[in-house]
Ligand SMILES: [Zn+2]
Ligand SMILES: [Zn+2]
């Protein structure tokens with residue numbers, strides 16, 4: 001799909017991982033990083049939470065999710081807003097960045 005230009009907060013180093021304070025210049029990079037957090041201590045493998053296919057790189061799992069799964073497959077619901085996520089760490093990061101005071 002085409003990249004939208006000038007989409008407001010999509011650009012710049014303002015996508016912060018609240019779990020370790022690293023910042024990323026795109027939401028996709030942050031998501032990939034959060035996938036890595038999800039599988040810390042799992043021996044370097046990354047398992048799709050929807051179909052359980054195993055990958056050896058977080059970015060490959062991310063690509064797989066983008067191409068094979070959609071919104072309806074997201075399993076973690078935010079209890080404060082309608083957003084949903086594939087990974088618990090994504091939900092944690094979202095909650096800490098959007099719903100903490
Ligand atoms: Zn992090
Ligand atoms: Zn899958």
Ligand SMILES: [Zn+2]
Pocket residue numbers: 078079080081082083094095098099
């Ligand atoms: Zn929320």
